[in-house]
Amino acid sequence: MNEYLLPLELMVEQLGQLPGVGRKTAAKYAFHLLELPQEELEQFCATLLDGKRRIKSCKHCNNLCEGEVCTVCADAKRANGQICVVEDVKTLMAMERAGTFKGCYHVLGGALSPIDGIGPDQLDLLGLLERIDHDAITEVILATNPTVEGETTALYITKLLKNKELKITRLACGIPVGADLEYADEMTLSKALEGRMALN
Amino acid sequence: MNEYLLPLELMVEQLGQLPGVGRKTAAKYAFHLLELPQEELEQFCATLLDGKRRIKSCKHCNNLCEGEVCTVCADAKRANGQICVVEDVKTLMAMERAGTFKGCYHVLGGALSPIDGIGPDQLDLLGLLERIDHDAITEVILATNPTVEGETTALYITKLLKNKELKITRLACGIPVGADLEYADEMTLSKALEGRMALN
Numbered sequence: 242m243n244e245y246l247l248p249l250e251l252m253v254e255q256l257g258q259l260p261g262v263g264r265k266t267a268a269k270y271a272f273h274l275l276e277l278p279q280e281e282l283e284q285f286c287a288t289l290l291d292g293k294r295r296i297k298s299c300k301h302c303n304n305l306c307e308g309e310v311c312t313v314c315a316d317a318k319r320a321n322g323q324i325c326v327v328e329d330v331k332t333l334m335a336m337e338r339a340g341t342f343k344g345c346y347h348v349l350g351g352a353l354s355p356i357d358g359i360g361p362d363q364l365d366l367l368g369l370l371e372r373i374d375h376d377a378i379t380e381v382i383l384a385t386n387p388t389v390e391g392e393t394t395a396l397y398i399t400k401l402l403k404n405k406e407l408k409i410t411r412l413a414c415g416i417p418v419g420a421d422l423e424y425a426d427e428m429t430l431s432k433a434l435e436g437r438m439a440l441n
Numbered sequence: 442m443n444e445y446l447l448p449l450e451l452m453v454e455q456l457g458q459l460p461g462v463g464r465k466t467a468a469k470y471a472f473h474l475l476e477l478p479q480e481e482l483e484q485f486c487a488t489l490l491d492g493k494r495r496i497k498s499c500k501h502c503n504n505l506c507e508g509e510v511c512t513v514c515a516d517a518k519r520a521n522g523q524i525c526v527v528e529d530v531k532t533l534m535a536m537e538r539a540g541t542f543k544g545c546y547h548v549l550g551g552a553l554s555p556i557d558g559i560g561p562d563q564l565d566l567l568g569l570l571e572r573i574d575h576d577a578i579t580e581v582i583l584a585t586n587p588t589v590e591g592e593t594t595a596l597y598i599t600k601l602l603k604n605k606e607l608k609i610t611r612l613a614c615g616i617p618v619g620a621d622l623e624y625a626d627e628m629t630l631s632k633a634l635e636g637r638m639a640l641n
Binding site: 249254260266275284293295296330 | 444445446447448449451452454455458459460461466469470471472473474475477479482483484485486488489490491492493495496505506507530531534538
């Protein structure tokens with residue numbers, strides 16, 4: 242279906258690859274970009290390419306960074322023996338926004354998912370093992386998502402670390418703060434009950 | 442609020458300029474683009490710049506085109522004396538998708554809106570007048586939006602053309618096909634009643 246002029250059609254196709262963007266939204270973006278002055282569109286593209294060029298992976302934890310080591314790993318105060326294992330940088334950033342975790346991170350780069358062809362070799366598990374051996378880690382907090390893939394990954398890592406003298410923990414599952422119990426799904430309610438805390 | 446690394450922050454800012462895109466969506470797009478292989482991101486940017494370079498305005502009607510004249514103006518069969526005046530290319534494309542109009546178009550490039558600083562000089566009215574004088578136009582269909590700005594523009598053009606021997610028409614306002622009368626707004630219902638058609 243070539244609804245637009247070819248160069249516009251190609252723009253729509255490219256913009257349609259953005260996550261959650263359908264054809265109509267892609268066309269809206271394409272028209273907006275077409276209407277920009279030449280230099281602004283050039284700035285737009287230059288910024289994207291420049292970001293890609295300047296942003297690297299931290300050699301320790303795979304967090305985003307500009308140099309070789311990210312700001313978390315570069316901060317000596319954060320080498321407190323705790324390492325928080327996350328699937329991706331977005332989760333790491335969410336943890337940093339929460340601001341209560343004072344240790345280091347390790348970004349796996351995904352979660353085990355045989356259907357999508359993601360096995361242990363696709364995740365940075367070697368890097369994690371190396372850091373556990375060298376960085377005097379005492380606790381590994383598994384902060385993978387509470388999904389099938391995330392749980393599988395947590396289980397896999399737990400087995401991988403079973404011979405090491407380490408505390409291995411998992412983020413608590415339960416009712417989100419501010420939520421209405423009436424609308425909580427069954428799985429979350431069950432998990433919340435399972436993990437109930439004594440108040441006295 | 443510099444939540445991200447500077448180059449990423451700049452990417453988020455640029456992507457946040459797309460219509461309807463907030464900070465969260467822009468960040469989602471930025472992460473997606475960062476994860477693309479270098480050559481795919483280069484292709485993405487090249488396509489946008491190439492589109493901007495290749496797509497021009499038709500010298501007659503301001504429709505998008507690759508050469509000097511758009512496909513509608515280049516089609517001799519469409520010079521039937523009817524000219525449909527639209528605010529923008531998106532409306533022109535919607536009309537073309539409907540497929541019933543067989544004449545030519547004229548894209549104004551907006552609608553009169555003193556608040557936004559858009560006066561008659563910002564619209565291509567001169568081009569419209571010139572075409573009406575030279576192209577043996579018999580009917581001008583004012584297909585500006587049924588908004589305050591669109592109606593004002595239609596009224597302005599009607600006055601501008603009052604000394605010419607022309608049929609001037611306006612698209613019918615009424616109930617959209619398939620809609621439920623129960624949920625039609627008062628203005629639309631009033632317009633639909635006003636424009637009611639005799640069945641016998």
